[in-house]
Amino acid sequence: MPLRVVIAEDEAIIRMDLRETLQEEGYEVVGETGRGDAVVDLVRETKPDLAILDIKMPGADGLVAARTINAEKLCGVLMLTAFSQREVVEEARDAGALAFLVKPFQKSDLIPAIEVAMGRFRELTTLTGEVDALGEQLESRKVIDRAKGTLIDEAGLSENDAFAFIQKTAMSERTRMREVADRILDGSLRPPTD
Known part of the structure; x- marks a missing residue:
């Protein structure tokens, strides 16, 4: 191309x-x-x-x-x-x-300048993508931590058990932990009570 x-x-x-x-x-x-x-x-x-x-x-x-x-x-x-x-x-x-x-x-100046501009643009695009991904990971981590807190407060789970519940639910439903955490926070998901 x-x-x-x-x-x-x-x-x-x-x-x-x-x-x-x-x-x-x-x-x-x-x-x-x-x-x-x-x-x-x-x-x-x-x-x-x-x-x-x-x-x-x-x-x-x-x-x-x-x-x-x-x-x-x-x-x-x-x-x-x-x-x-x-x-x-x-x-x-x-x-x-x-x-x-x-x-x-000169033509001999133009082509290298184009290559420099495109190389820098690719680098910036890559960095922006990495920053966005890290921001999304951080936001997911915050939501998961809030969901753990909800499980600790409302279901009486330990922090490890709350994390394990989120992780196991995500694995069994083949979804992301963030989605499970969102359902815990909106009240539509709780661990089964004995």
């Missing part, structure tokens, strides 16, 4: 050169615009792997678009600009740019 790219550049000649260069290198250009206020919708519609954004564009600048694309984790962002001042680079980084190119640039 070729890398799918959206280009947002207000200078038509640069946009055309970018498209041709990307296509020559085997990338698929799935959308282009010259307006900063149109690029976010274009990215949402086309679902590219990478958005190449000029910083200065009519409608909204590339930094605004980059912030939105980054916040929604839509794709990787490579910023283009004619300005190389440190403040501009820092603004682009803070907006979520994963790589940065100063115009005019």
Whole structure:
């Protein structure tokens, strides 16, 4: 699968050169615009792997678009600009740019910048997934602990017995311990009384 790219550049000649260069290198250009206020919708519609954004564009600048694309984790962002001042680079980084190119640039600069942006985007996506999984595990652990507390208070079980009841019920029903804990907390599941 070729890398799918959206280009947002207000200078038509640069946009055309970018498209041709990307296509020559085997990338698929799935959308282009010259307006900063149109690029976010274009990215949402086309679902590219990478958005190449000029910083200065009519409608909204590339930094605004980059912030939105980054916040929604839509794709990787490579910023283009004619300005190389440190403040501009820092603004682009803070907006979520994963790589940065100063115009005019060479084809030999563009491809490595794309690869850097995509590598960083993959790393961020992986880290976000790991953080989400850890957050879910922590939340499950809290629910299971509350369910154990309920069993200790209401059924008079020890902590080990409460945990064993949750675990055995989950295994026998082939479900997650979190689901068993949820049923204990909503009152629909209690251990049998002797």
